[in-house]
Amino acid sequence: METGSVASVTVALLGGWAAWTLTEYVAHRWVLHPRGRGRLATAASAEHRMHHRHPLATRLPLRITGHVALWTLALGSVSVVAPVVTGNGVPAPALGFAVGWALGYSVYELGHWRTHHRSSQLRWRRDIRRHHLIHHRDPGGVNYGVTVDWWDRVFGTHRAHNGGERV
Secondary structure (H helix, E strand, O other): OEOOHHHHHHHHHHHHHHHHHHHHHHHHHOOOOOOOOOOOOOHHHHHHHHHHHHOOOOOHHHHHHHHHHHHHHHHHHHHHHHHHHOOOOHHHHHHHHHHHHHHHHHHHHHHHHHHOOOOOOHHHHHHHHHHHHHHHOOOOOOOOOOOOOOOOOOHHHOOOOOOHHHH
C-alpha cells in the first residue's frame, strides 16, 4: 500500500462516506422502489416490500450477509482496480475511500435498524427517524434517504414532517 497524508486519507474516507449516501439514495429509490415491473423488480425489491409491511421483522443472517458483501465489494474492488490504475500498489487514499463507503453502509444498516426499534434523545437522530418513517407511510415516493436527507432535497423527493402528524 502506498502511503498518503493523514489529511488525504481523511478526505478520502469522508468522500467514501458521502458517496455511500448517494449509493443508498439511488439504490433505495430506483432498485428497491422500482416503478413498474421491469428488470429492476428484483428479489431485493421484494425483500424491501416485506420490510415496508413488517418494518420490525429483522433477519439477522441477511443483515450480516449485507455487511460482509459490501465490505468485500469495497475492499476487493480497490485492491483489484487501484493497482491497475496506478501501476503499483493501493494508494492509502483509495483504501480510505473504500473504507468510508463500506463504513457508510454499516452506519446506514445499524442506523436503519435503530430507526425502527429505538427512539433517541438526540435531535438529529429524531429528525432522520421522522424522515424515514414518513417514507414508510407515504406511498407517493418520498424520503428515500435513511442516513441523511440531503439527497431527497437535491432530487426533490423530500417531504417535511408536518408538526401535527404522528410518526
